[in-house]
Amino acid sequence: MITTTGLTKVYRSRGREVTALDGVDLHVREGEVYGVIGQSGAGKSSLIRCVNLLERPTSGTVTVAGQDLTALVGRGPRAGRELRQARSRIGMVFQHFNLLSSRTVQDNVELPLEILGASGKARSRKALQLLDLVGLSDKAKAYPAQLSGGQKQRVGIARALAGDPKVLLSDEATSALDPETTRSILQLLRDLNRQLGLTVLLITHEMDVVKTVCDSAALMNNGRIVESGTVSELLATPGSELASALFPVSGDASGDDRTVIDVTFHGESATRPVISQLSRTYNIDISILGAAMDTVAGRQVGRMRIELPGRYEENVVPIGFLREQGLQIDIQDDRPVLVKEGAK
Ligand SMILES: Nc1ncnc2c1ncn2[C@@H]1O[C@H](COP(=O)(O)OP(=O)(O)OP(=O)(O)O)[C@@H](O)[C@H]1O
Ligand SMILES: [Mg+2]
The missing domain is CATH 3.30.70.260 (ACT domain)
Structure with missing residues (x-):
């Protein structure tokens, strides 16, 4: 469902070069929850941002749902439109929710639908349906400031689902939350994975997250994937660092x-x-x-x-x-x- 080959990202700023991704080959199967774990600076966020082309890879390819996204970058207006469409099928959930404080919960969820050009009626129907799915139907008219962290993240998830994505990317979606709220958000991601057949790629630095929801996991270090596999494969691998950390x-x-x-x-x-x-x-x-x-x-x-x-x-x-x-x-x-x- 998500494949990267030789994915490399070099940041250049003020004459300095940082290699954040150094030839990453990632393979996430359809319908699985895949966790990427690694220390701060390992390149996790860079990886996820390159997967949805928020960040332009320096080299290598990214294929999502059979479409080579990297082939669409910088290839004129038609490819640009295709890239935007492809990206609308990739939902993204952020650590700090990234909600617009001046908009109601419902209007936040409607935002991606506005960008996709959906009519007002279709937008509000879809937003209410998604808020129901994440257990927040009673908060449609509330503003983000009136919500708890867990509720804000539920809005973030509902918004990420607005374009009916096949793939959901999550960058540390639970690291700003307390343990109990973390569990409920992880459970929600697991339920969505099962109910909607959603493929989830999530970034975390918490082993518990991997243990609770992931089918497969990869360990990143210095811009590289040093171990990967299903949780049972990892457990069956002698000397696996991930297995002993799990x-x-x-x-x-x-x-x-x-x-x-x-x-x-x-x-x-x-x-x-x-x-x-x-x-x-x-x-x-x-x-x-x-x-x-x-x-x-x-x-x-x-x-x-x-x-x-x-x-x-x-x-x-x-x-x-x-x-x-x-x-x-x-x-x-x-x-x-x-x-x-x-x-x-
Ligand atoms: N926009 C940028 N410009 C320059 N360097 C960057 C940029 N973004 C990230 N980096 C560098 O790339 C490397 C990988 O960063 P990245 O944010 O992908 O790590 P991470 O694994 O997500 O870390 P964390 O767990 O702290 O979020 C780091 O050395 C970081 O300083
Ligand atoms: Mg990060």
Whole structure:
């Protein structure tokens, strides 16, 4: 649904150059909620602004719903019109809502429809329908200043949906909100994704957001995507930074003569009693040092840090047993790499 290839953005200001995007290949499938996470300055906002051509990419291509938007940039009035039309099918939600304070809630939602040239009657019908969808039908005549942060963001979302977009882009839509309001806005985005089949690309720096609503995620660093995949793929990737940030576990070995391993449960393996099977089959006592279990996209996933008696060499067979059960195993070991198991 959204594909970028070799997307590069170099900002030039006062003789200085900043490479905000450095060859980004992004692929967001139709109907999924895709989260991009990364530290401040990683290039997240630049990416989203290049996807809807608010910002002109320095090089590379952006394709949304099968249309190459980059091919339309600067190609005369006809291409300009096509670009505007294509952009009206991409909704955008902002961190600070960007509502016009002199306009009522309804008039804010109608704004993109005015730009598209819809008649007054059609505009107001659509705006009221959208306000109902986001749970704000009673606030149509209110002004933004009379609303809470969460309500303002609902208006922002209703406005973003005015052009019947196939794609919704959200740049830190919840980072100005308290945790409870954040949850309700995320739930709304999830509902819209399901009800309208909307593809959502959202930028965040909060892991919880990814955990709550995303089907897939990418980690950005220095203008590049360094990891990406569905949440279950990430969990199944040895050493994935995103997976360990999503499900952080901690805990140290209780002595030298111990083996500490991180077990990642995902898919079917999450529901089988593997730890007690392991204990019974090999007659060993297992200590749980830390755990993080959660439901992601309706499936139970999580990690557990466990400790087995004896050194790694003595636990090769039980660890093999866990792997056979389809679990992802990462050995936590600070001894030299030679005795440490490599990736998989
Ligand atoms: N208009 C601009 N002119 C010059 N440099 C810019 C501009 N916009 C962004 N940058 C630079 O590009 C880099 C990436 O910025 P970007 O805003 O995309 O990061 P971000 O990941 O969204 O960060 P944050 O989490 O703080 O919002 C930064 O080094 C930033 O200073
Ligand atoms: Mg940003």
